[in-house]
Amino acid sequence: MFEFMTIRELYEMVFSNNHVEIDSLEYVQLQGWVRTNRDNGKVGFIELNDGTYFRNAQLVYGDLIKNRDEIAKFSTGSAITVTGQFKLTPDAKQPFEIVVTEAVLEGACDPSYPLQKKRHSFEYMREIAHLRPRANTFYAVFRLRSVLSMAIHEFFQDQGFVYVHTPILTGNDGEGAGEMFTATTRKDADYEKDFFGKEAFLTVTGQLHVEAFAMAFRDVYTFGPAFRAENSNTSRHASEFWMIEPEIAFADLDDNMDLIEDMVKFCINYVLENALEEMKFFEKMIDQDCIKRITHVRDSEFKRMPYTEAIEILEKADVKFENKVFWGMDLNSEHERYICEQVVKGPVFLTDYPKEIKAFYMRVNDDNKTVAACDLLVPGVGELVGGSQREERYDVLDHRMDELGMKKDNLQWYMDLRRYGGCKHAGFGLGFDRFLMYLTGIQNIRDVEPFPRTPRNLLF
Amino acid sequence: MFEFMTIRELYEMVFSNNHVEIDSLEYVQLQGWVRTNRDNGKVGFIELNDGTYFRNAQLVYGDLIKNRDEIAKFSTGSAITVTGQFKLTPDAKQPFEIVVTEAVLEGACDPSYPLQKKRHSFEYMREIAHLRPRANTFYAVFRLRSVLSMAIHEFFQDQGFVYVHTPILTGNDGEGAGEMFTATTRKDADYEKDFFGKEAFLTVTGQLHVEAFAMAFRDVYTFGPAFRAENSNTSRHASEFWMIEPEIAFADLDDNMDLIEDMVKFCINYVLENALEEMKFFEKMIDQDCIKRITHVRDSEFKRMPYTEAIEILEKADVKFENKVFWGMDLNSEHERYICEQVVKGPVFLTDYPKEIKAFYMRVNDDNKTVAACDLLVPGVGELVGGSQREERYDVLDHRMDELGMKKDNLQWYMDLRRYGGCKHAGFGLGFDRFLMYLTGIQNIRDVEPFPRTPRNLLF
Numbered sequence: 033m034f035e036f037m038t039i040r041e042l043y044e045m046v047f048s049n050n051h052v053e054i055d056s057l058e059y060v061q062l063q064g065w066v067r068t069n070r071d072n073g074k075v076g077f078i079e080l081n082d083g084t085y086f087r088n089a090q091l092v093y094g095d096l097i098k099n100r101d102e103i104a105k106f107s108t109g110s111a112i113t114v115t116g117q118f119k120l121t122p123d124a125k126q127p128f129e130i131v132v133t134e135a136v137l138e139g140a141c142d143p144s145y146p147l148q149k150k151r152h153s154f155e156y157m158r159e160i161a162h163l164r165p166r167a168n169t170f171y172a173v174f175r176l177r178s179v180l181s182m183a184i185h186e187f188f189q190d191q192g193f194v195y196v197h198t199p200i201l202t203g204n205d206g207e208g209a210g211e212m213f214t215a216t217t218r219k220d221a222d223y224e225k226d227f228f229g230k231e232a233f234l235t236v237t238g239q240l241h242v243e244a245f246a247m248a249f250r251d252v253y254t255f256g257p258a259f260r261a262e263n264s265n266t267s268r269h270a271s272e273f274w275m276i277e278p279e280i281a282f283a284d285l286d287d288n289m290d291l292i293e294d295m296v297k298f299c300i301n302y303v304l305e306n307a308l309e310e311m312k313f314f315e316k317m318i319d320q321d322c323i324k325r326i327t328h329v330r331d332s333e334f335k336r337m338p339y340t341e342a343i344e345i346l347e348k349a350d351v352k353f354e355n356k357v358f359w360g361m362d363l364n365s366e367h368e369r370y371i372c373e374q375v376v377k378g379p380v381f382l383t384d385y386p387k388e389i390k391a392f393y394m395r396v397n398d399d400n401k402t403v404a405a406c407d408l409l410v411p412g413v414g415e416l417v418g419g420s421q422r423e424e425r426y427d428v429l430d431h432r433m434d435e436l437g438m439k440k441d442n443l444q445w446y447m448d449l450r451r452y453g454g455c456k457h458a459g460f461g462l463g464f465d466r467f468l469m470y471l472t473g474i475q476n477i478r479d480v481e482p483f484p485r486t487p488r489n490l491l492f
Numbered sequence: 493m494f495e496f497m498t499i500r501e502l503y504e505m506v507f508s509n510n511h512v513e514i515d516s517l518e519y520v521q522l523q524g525w526v527r528t529n530r531d532n533g534k535v536g537f538i539e540l541n542d543g544t545y546f547r548n549a550q551l552v553y554g555d556l557i558k559n560r561d562e563i564a565k566f567s568t569g570s571a572i573t574v575t576g577q578f579k580l581t582p583d584a585k586q587p588f589e590i591v592v593t594e595a596v597l598e599g600a601c602d603p604s605y606p607l608q609k610k611r612h613s614f615e616y617m618r619e620i621a622h623l624r625p626r627a628n629t630f631y632a633v634f635r636l637r638s639v640l641s642m643a644i645h646e647f648f649q650d651q652g653f654v655y656v657h658t659p660i661l662t663g664n665d666g667e668g669a670g671e672m673f674t675a676t677t678r679k680d681a682d683y684e685k686d687f688f689g690k691e692a693f694l695t696v697t698g699q700l701h702v703e704a705f706a707m708a709f710r711d712v713y714t715f716g717p718a719f720r721a722e723n724s725n726t727s728r729h730a731s732e733f734w735m736i737e738p739e740i741a742f743a744d745l746d747d748n749m750d751l752i753e754d755m756v757k758f759c760i761n762y763v764l765e766n767a768l769e770e771m772k773f774f775e776k777m778i779d780q781d782c783i784k785r786i787t788h789v790r791d792s793e794f795k796r797m798p799y800t801e802a803i804e805i806l807e808k809a810d811v812k813f814e815n816k817v818f819w820g821m822d823l824n825s826e827h828e829r830y831i832c833e834q835v836v837k838g839p840v841f842l843t844d845y846p847k848e849i850k851a852f853y854m855r856v857n858d859d860n861k862t863v864a865a866c867d868l869l870v871p872g873v874g875e876l877v878g879g880s881q882r883e884e885r886y887d888v889l890d891h892r893m894d895e896l897g898m899k900k901d902n903l904q905w906y907m908d909l910r911r912y913g914g915c916k917h918a919g920f921g922l923g924f925d926r927f928l929m930y931l932t933g934i935q936n937i938r939d940v941e942p943f944p945r946t947p948r949n950l951l952f
Contacts, residue, residue, distance in 0.1 A: 038710075040652065063742040065707075065913050083710030083741065084652055111707075111915035113742070138742070138915040139884065145912050162701075162905045163912065165708035174705065178655040185645050192500065192544055195638040199943040200660065200694075200717050201732050203950045213675040213687070215694060217721045221679035227721055227731070228950035234660075234675060234694075241622075241943060241952065245634070247525075247571075248625035250498075250543030256717065257660050261677045261687055271687070272661050281543065282523040282573070282598070424599065445622045445952050452605050452623065453525050455571035455598040483659040483701060490663045490688035492701065492905050 034059035034115050040085035046120070046127045054120065060130060061115045062089060063138070065166065071104040078106065078132075080114065086172060086309040091116065093132040103132070108148055109141030109166070154479050161483050161492055169317065172310040173480050176303065177468055179310075183302035184255055184276055184464075187295055193278065194249040197256060198238030203230060204442045210236050211261040213271075234259040238277050239459060240393070240446050243422065246279040246457050247449055253278040255464070263487050267476040270465065272485040279459035285395075285404045285421045288458035289381050292408055292417050293334045295462075296379075300330040303471060311471075319473020325412055326471060332378040339363075339385045339402065342371050349374075362389045368407075368414035381406045392436050394420040395456075396428055406460075413470050419460025426450040494519035494575050500545035506580070506587045514580065520590060521575045522549060523598070525626065531564045538566065538592075540574065546632060546769040551576060553592040563592070568608055569601030569626070614939050621943050621952055629777065632770040633940050636763065637928055639770075643762035644715055644736055644924075647755055653738065654709040657716060658698030663690060664902045670696050671721040673731075694719040699737050699919060700853070700906050703882065706739040706917055707909055713738040715924070723947050727936040730925065732945040739919035745855075745864045745881045748918035749841050752868055752877050753794045755922075756839075760790040763931060771931075779933020785872055786931060792838040799823075799845045799862065802831050809834075822849045828867075828874035841866045852896050854880040855916075856888055866920075873930050879920025886910040 037060045045053055064082030071077075078091040091114055093103050106112060116130035146152070146160050147167055157164040164170040188195070201215055212233040216226055223231040238254035245252045254277045262269065278295075280287060304311060304327070315323045346357040346367055351374075355364045363382070372380050384402040387394070394403035404421035423429040429447060433440055440447065468480040478484040483492050497520045505513055524542030531537075538551040551574055553563050566572060576590035606612070606620050607627055617624040624630040648655065661675055672693040676686055683691040698714040705712045714737045722729065738755075740747060764771060764783070775783045806817040806827055811834075815824045823842070832840050844862040847854070854863035864881035883889040889907060893900055900907065928940040938944040943952050 038652075063915075064710075083654075083706075083708055109913040111742075111913040139910075139913045141913040142911040147912075162704040162909065165705050171708060174656065175654055175709070177657070178649075178653075181655050181657075182645060182649050185642060189638075189642050192498075193638075194543075194635055195641050196634065196942055197637070197641075197717070197734055199732060199945060199952075201719075201945050201950060203952065211677070213677060213692075215673040215675055215719075217671070217673060219681035227673070227723070227947060228945070229948040230950060232673075232950055244622040245625050245942065248543055248631060249635070250524075257657070259661075259675075263687070272659060274657055282571075449622065450599075451602040452607075453569040453571040453599045453601040455523075482656055482705065485659060485661050485688070487687060488689040490661060490690060490692055492659075492663065 034061045036061045038062075038084040039064065039080070039082045039087070039089045042089060042118070042128065043085055043087060057118045059115060059133070060118050061113065062130065063113045064089075064111070066106050066108055066110045066112060066141075068108060069104070069106050076100075076104055078103075080112070086168075086175070086313065090126045090129040091132050091135075092129050093135070097132060097134070099135065102137070103135045106135070106137060107141050107143065107145070109145045110137060111139035111141075112136060113138055154476065158478055158484065159491065165482075168313065170479070172313045173468070173472060173474065174482060176307045176310050176472065177480065179307040180299060180303060180464070180468060180471070181255070183299045183306075184295075186302070187298045188251075188253045188278065191251065193251040193253050194245065196238075196242050196245045196252050196254050198235070198241040198254045198277075200235050200257065201228075201232045202235045202241075203228070203232060204240065205231070205233055212236055213259055213261045236260060237461065238275070239279065239461065240443070242277055242279045243446070243457065243459070244449055246281045246459070247452075247454060250281045251278070265487055267478075268466065268469075270477045270481060270484055270486055273477070273481070274464040276462040276464055277459060279457060281457045282455055283421075283458045284456055285383065285406055285458055288419050288421065288460060289334070289336060289383075289406050292381075292406075292419060292460055296408070296417070297330050299467070300326045300471075314472045314474075321412070322471065322473040329379050329410055334408070335376050335378065335380040336406075337371070337376070337380055337382055339382050342367075342382050345375055346370065360386050360388065365414045368409045369411075372409040372414065373411045377411075379408065379410045381408050387432075390420070392432050392438060393422050393429070395423045396432065404458075410470065413466075416467065416470060417460050417462050419458065421456065421458040424450055424454045424456050426454075494521045496521045498522075498544040499524065499540070499542045499547070499549045502549060502578070502588065503545055503547060517578045519575060519593070520578050521573065522551075522590065523573045524549075524571070526566050526568055526570045526572060526601075528568060529564070529566050536560075536564055538563075540572070546635070546773065550586045550589040551592050551595075552589050553595070557592060557595070559595065562597070563595045566595070566597060567601050567603065567605070569605045570597060571599035571601075572596060573598055614936065618938055618944065619951065625942075628773065630939070632773045633928070633932060633934065634942065636767050636770050636932065637940065639767045640759060640763060640924070640928060640931070641715070643759045643766075644755075646762070647758045648711075648713045648738065651711065653711040653713050654705065656698075656702050656705045656712050656714050658695070658701040658714045660695050660717065661688075661692045662695045662701075663688070663692060664700065665691070665693055672696055673719055673721045696720060697737065697921065698735070699739065699921065700903070702737055702739045702919070703906070703917065704909055706741045706919070707912075707914060710741045711738070725947055727938075728926065728929075730937045730941060730944055730946055733937070733941070734924040736922040736924055737919060739917060741917045742915055743881075743918045744916055745843065745866055745918055748879050748881065748920060749794070749796060749843075749866050752841075752866075752879060752920055756868070756877070757790050759927070760786045760931070774932045774934075781872070782931065782933040789839050789870055794868070795836050795838065795840040796866075797831070797836070797840055797842055799842050802827075802842050805835055806830065820846050820848065825874045828869045829871075832869040832874065833871045837871075839868060839870045841868050847892075850880070852892050852898060853882050853889070855883045856892065864918075870930065873926075876927065876930060877920050877922050879918065881916065881918040884910055884914050884916050886914075
């Protein structure tokens with residue numbers, strides 16, 4: 033008799049030091065994929081991964097099995113079912129091994145398999161995105177992606193936030209966050225005859241729609257895909273990405289910053305608790321500072337500094353920036369990192385940016401020059417989160433949209449939220465993929481997305 | 493001194509019967525929106541909702557407040573902040589009330605506000621989708637939507653499933669689940685010069701992509717939007733909707749059906765535990781059987797019946813169906829409901845459908861006539877979930893795609909999963925919006941989606 037177990041269950045059992053359980057376990061069955069198989073003639077060793085845990089189980093096979101020759105030929109990548117005797121190995125590198133008594137090939141792996149033991153470049157791995165989750169780095173990234181998603185949901189749901197599926201298809205071309213794709217069923221751009229009877233776009237933000245829900249549920253959030261049709265081939269831009277956009281009613285910019293700080297700290301804790309094996313891997317293989325960096329952020333008080341003060345500091349700084357500093361400019365990464373890493377030496381919110389460089393919906397401050405915006409800067413990368421208090425005054429919003437020459441027809445519904453019991457409210461946007469890059473130290477957004485989409489690149 | 497509290501917190505405190513807490517509470521502050529305001533000259537009553545709870549708090553204002561005249565004019569929909577004395581009212585309809593000592597108007601509501609007290613048709617409410625979450629029915633629907641989303645995540649994450657964000661933009665036009673939208677930045681359909689250098693579609697399913705991840709993580713799921721460009725104006729079809737698509741490796745059709753049954757039961761329990769107020773509202777206002785119906789399903793064993801047996805039963809049935817029954821047909825709703833409601837009298841999986849009416853990726857059975865598919869039928873609606881074991885044999889899949897005349901270039905990566913350690917695996921698709929319809933008894937998919945998109949309908 034044997035017990036079917038996952039490799040995660042075996043490791044957790046061993047780490048728990050539960051000797052009653054360990055001692056009672058004799059034979060186990062595992063299913064998974066061969067990572068390596070080496071045979072010294074006398075004894076053979078298979079490193080097996082079953083998808084449930086970052087680490088492998090070591091299988092040992094000797095002379096006593098009837099299909100030993102077959103087993104010795106199981107190639108890297110093959111799917112197998114194996115039964116064997118569970119044995120603690122306190123003197124070995126791995127804490128236990130399975131002495132194989134039976135092994136069955138479930139799915140062979142062709143010799144052309146690209147994921148042999150040697151290391152490949154990340155560029156090459158993108159060309160085999162359907163296979164790369166089996167490689168250590170991507171296995172760790174994509175499990176972390178799942179854990180971090182759950183962290184987000186738990187954080188908001190535990191506080192009673194309502195999750196809203198804002199639409200992907202939108203009729204608003206003026207959401208103010210970048211170039212948009214058109215979704216169509218025609219080849220002639222005759223949108224009046226098109227599926228929706230007008231031009232449909234892929235959303236760049238769920239914020240405008242979720243604001244409507246904040247006026248019913250007080251605290252809400254979105255978590256879904258967004259799109260940018262920008263032809264920029266950088267390591268931080270993808271054409272399709274996931275965003276988190278909370279919106280809170282009866283709340284101002286300070287409440288918003290409190291929420292951002294809580295969320296970032298919660299997520300860091302959650303990841304360290306639920307994906308420590310993966311984080312240790314990133315620390316070892318990708319970015320030796322990653323755990324230290326996020327632990328420092330978790331344990332820091334997030335400072336707050338007005339944009340105007342930051343500009344004054346930058347102007348006085350004894351540093352030669354590539355881009356000249358002046359009030360009214362959009363800060364570059366060099367400036368953000370200087371403030372955050374050299375001046376504050378920790379996470380900092382810059383607040384109250386010039387209205388000219390921010391979106392139309394941000395609340396105009398009493399100086400009529402700045403808006404109640406906040407960007408969270410963190411050491412190592414610069415901007416991580418951007419948020420603002422929203423303009424809740426109908427006439428001010430109306431005036432601002434005129435100033436910017438915006439067409440208002442499609443956004444009358446959004447403006448009407450201000451006429452029908454619109455209260456002060458605030459919210460922010462967190463680029464989920466960039467948050468993952470920040471946590472892991474992975475430098476290219478293409479390497480944290482399951483099937484990345486970028487200009488001229490739509491594989492699979 | 494007063495304590496800021498939400499209406500949910502007040503109800504939970506009262507229901508908990510914690511008298512120490514209740515007795516120590518004197519003055520509270522609430523923020524929310526006026527649902528109704530009536531003044532009999534002597535005393536006035538405001539029903540306030542703050543978005544945290546389905547039920548309102550009753551505010552009472554008398555002669556002692558200085559801005560009483562102003563308060564009496566707070567119109568339906570207005571946002572207010574109110575401070576007052578908390579009082580249990582054991583003899584009244586509502587368990588407590590707040591005797592107002594101060595009330596401030598945060599955001600007025602224009603007299604043109606469409607959500608006055610009278611009831612509106614669901615059709616009309618779709619035209620004010622930005623406001624309808626404030627109306628009871630939609631307030632209940634959209635909170636349930638959030639609760640059910642969390643149920644899905646908890647169910648899968650607790651069992652170690654990895655959540656995968658499969659891409660929305662895809663190069664595969666042959667995913668086999670319906671008409672597709674094209675995403676483009678051009679007006680001339682010259683896709684070689686387009687953003688991606690080839691035609692890009694909005695996905696109809698994440699299944700093909702998530703299969704790649706099941707071959708790394710064993711148990712995975714997607715939960716995200718999908719699209720159909722079908723010009724069908726029915727109450728059950730939307731052009732944009734959310735889908736859940738789990739995929740499990742080393743698993744066959746029986747494992748798949750076990751998983752579906754577990755998931756459906758878990759979600760029903762979760763909803764009854766976490767959104768009982770909302771479910772009671774649906775029972776009272778929308779569908780008096782809804783709680784009974786889902787409780788029955790939760791407590792039933794899900795039966796399993798081959799399609800061929802179902803056809804035999806239908807052929808012998810003493811019922812005049814609108815559509816003639818014959819082996820090889822796609823069952824209509826009348827047939828599904830007959831089997832489920834009259835024959836089995838409970839939830840039932842129909843299995844092993846003719847391959848001609850099912851998708852190319854389903855595993856061909858040994859009879860070479862049927863495939864290892866399963867549809868879950870439930871009383872009241874018919875089909876709720878569709879799943880299958882996937883064809884893991886390269887040559888059989890290859891042959892099947894040829895038979896169907898499919899272009900294989902774009903799907904070579906998918907076929908290759910079978911060459912590189914592909915093991916038996918299975919999965920299913922659950923239309924999230926239809927699941928919500930099933931739970932609530934709401935008859936039109938447009939009324940469970942925040943901003944529904946259907947042919948010629950792209951409001952907001």
